[in-house]
Amino acid sequence: xxxxxxxxxxxxxxxxxxxxxxxxxxxxxxxxxxxxxxxxxxxxxxxxxxxxxxxxxxxxxxxxxxxxxxxxxxxxxxxxxxxxxxxxxxxxxxxxxxxxxxxxxxxxxxxxxxxxxxxxxxxxxxxxxxxxxxxxxxxxxxxxxxxxxxxxxxxxxxxxxxxxxxxxxxxx
Numbered sequence: 751x752x753x754x755x756x757x758x759x760x761x762x763x764x765x766x767x768x769x770x771x772x773x774x775x776x777x778x779x780x781x782x783x784x785x786x787x788x789x790x791x792x793x794x795x796x797x798x799x800x801x802x803x804x805x806x807x808x809x810x811x812x813x814x815x816x817x818x819x820x821x822x823x824x825x826x827x828x829x830x831x832x833x834x835x836x837x838x839x840x841x842x843x844x845x846x847x848x849x850x851x852x853x854x855x856x857x858x859x860x861x862x863x864x865x866x867x868x869x870x871x872x873x874x875x876x877x878x879x880x881x882x883x884x885x886x887x888x889x890x891x892x893x894x895x896x897x898x899x900x901x902x903x904x905x906x907x908x909x910x911x912x913x914x915x916x917x918x919x920x921x922x
Contacts, residue, residue, distance in 0.1 A: 758835050758838060758839070759838060759839075760838055761838045761841045761842045761845070764838055764839050764842035765842040765845055765846065768842065768846060768849070768920040769846075769920075821873060821914075824869075826869060826872035826873045826875070826876045827876060828876045828877060828880050833880065833884065836877070836880060836881070836885070837885075839918070840881060840884075840885035840887065843881070843885075843887050843891065844885075844886075844887070846920065849891065849920050849921070849922065850890075850891055850892075850893065850920075850921045850922065851891055851892050851893070851918050851919065851920055851921065852893045852894075852895065852918070852919045852921055853874040853875075853877055853878050853892060853893065853894045853895070853916060853917070853918055854870075854874060854894075854895050854896075854897055854916070854917040854918075854919065855869070855870030855871055855872070855873040855874030855875075855894070855895070855896040855897065855915075855916050855917075856870055856897050856898070856899070856901060856902070856903070856913060856914065856915050856916070856917060857869055857870045857898055857899050857913065857914050858899060858902070858908060858909045858910060858911070858913040858914050859899045859902070859908035859909050859913070860909055863898055863899060866898035866899045867896050867897075867898035868896065868898075869896075869898075870896035870897055870898045870899075871894065871895065871896025872896070873896075873916055874894035874895060874896055874916050875894045877894075877916050878892045878893075878894040893921075899913070903915060
């Protein structure tokens, strides 16, 4: 799907992609590398990650829209210079009132599986917080899960940049 130079796909492109299939998707691909140290003691978030595999249905690549989102190294904080890239997606979500969106965080295979699961969940949660706080999307429309490195976009190169992403699926 086509992208505009700086802000990603248009509202219309995003909305059409979400409507295209029963499970529709938008993938946000961060550029940052991940660290190899595991630092998770929060069992509730770990349980969310463990349950994620059962809830995740990959979206076909032709139904995905890729928007480059940069996170700082070893960070899940959404940088302010990246927020405009989510503006069109936010407007599209507003047009689809009543739709529940699942935000699925992914990482590459750098680092331990435990660390990557935690980082992927934190990035998904950070994007969810932005959409709720800055865009006004109702909380009950957004669900965040983390998949870690278990569903790479580029299966031939598990450490590829495009594997580090936050994917959106319109659940209905």
